[in-house]
Amino acid sequence: MKxxxxxxxxxxxxxxxxxxxxxxxxxxxxxxxxxxxxxxxGPAENFTGKAWNYGLVENDTIHNTVVGNVYFEPGARSNxxxxxxxxxxxxxxxEGFHQIKGQPRQTIKKGDVVKCPPNVMHWHGASPxxxxxxxxxxxxxxxxxxxxxxxxxxxxxxx
Amino acid sequence: MKxxxxxxxxxxxxxxxxxxxxxxxxxxxxxxxxxxxxxxxGPAENFTGKAWNYGLVENDTIHNTVVGNVYFEPGARSNxxxxxxxxxxxxxxxEGFHQIKGQPRQTIKKGDVVKCPPNVMHWHGASPxxxxxxxxxxxxxxxxxxxxxxxxxxxxxxx
Numbered sequence: 001m002k003x004x005x006x007x008x009x010x011x012x013x014x015x016x017x018x019x020x021x022x023x024x025x026x027x028x029x030x031x032x033x034x035x036x037x038x039x040x041x042g043p044a045e046n047f048t049g050k051a052w053n054y055g056l057v058e059n060d061t062i063h064n065t066v067v068g069n070v071y072f073e074p075g076a077r078s079n080x081x082x083x084x085x086x087x088x089x090x091x092x093x094x095e096g097f098h099q100i101k102g103q104p105r106q107t108i109k110k111g112d113v114v115k116c117p118p119n120v121m122h123w124h125g126a127s128p129x130x131x132x133x134x135x136x137x138x139x140x141x142x143x144x145x146x147x148x149x150x151x152x153x154x155x156x157x158x159x
Numbered sequence: 160m161k162x163x164x165x166x167x168x169x170x171x172x173x174x175x176x177x178x179x180x181x182x183x184x185x186x187x188x189x190x191x192x193x194x195x196x197x198x199x200x201g202p203a204e205n206f207t208g209k210a211w212n213y214g215l216v217e218n219d220t221i222h223n224t225v226v227g228n229v230y231f232e233p234g235a236r237s238n239x240x241x242x243x244x245x246x247x248x249x250x251x252x253x254e255g256f257h258q259i260k261g262q263p264r265q266t267i268k269k270g271d272v273v274k275c276p277p278n279v280m281h282w283h284g285a286s287p288x289x290x291x292x293x294x295x296x297x298x299x300x301x302x303x304x305x306x307x308x309x310x311x312x313x314x315x316x317x318x
Contacts, residue, residue, distance in 0.1 A: 035251050065224070113215050139222045
């Protein structure tokens, strides 16, 4: 019976391992389904915590649009910043926050879309316990792309 | 020994079932990971087979950008069409094709990005055996959004 139990758990472990390997092929975080490579870590002068950027569409004078994927680890967020022609965020997995200066912090999650108007201060990032995966779209780049400002304080992040 | 083998396979089956249930939570198609609702079926005058469109960003005069998600069932594709300011496709799951008129058909899959120039005839859709999930970004919509043309023939689709 000892052997049979061992065999049972060994087989179960084998199946489960196969499962975990399959599940983790596309996962960066247990919960997050990665579509793109993780990319480069965002610089500490523009981000609190670890945020990973993978560029998808480089700027050109034909489409005038920049697109990329950011994965924010739990607790990570951007500094406050503005976009001269605004920004669109498409949340593809996880959970986090978006805030426009002077407005309440907004909870965002998989499937949500955020439109931030031109020249308005905002920040975005992950929740304290779950990561956030998002696409950013910067339109009309002939007007400029981004202007980075001060970090989001712990108090601002928590409210 | 019969009992121990049964126990082993029963346990293995249990673990494996748990894995399959978890994996299918976000799946529309066995293979495709759905981020957004399936949306509305694209009209037969613009699509061959079943393509499902879910609008994410409506046109406005601030961002001048339209974004949406399309899931093409296996074998489904758009008609030939043009965009006055071009288009960007972000492939988020599955496998399919993109073709610019006069160029070879290009295979596209999860993680790929396609930039189609302004006023160039193109089509996109799923492979015959796998569905395709893609985001479309139409920039500079003040120039127009889309002009629909003739269906993609079986011969064009298969080459």
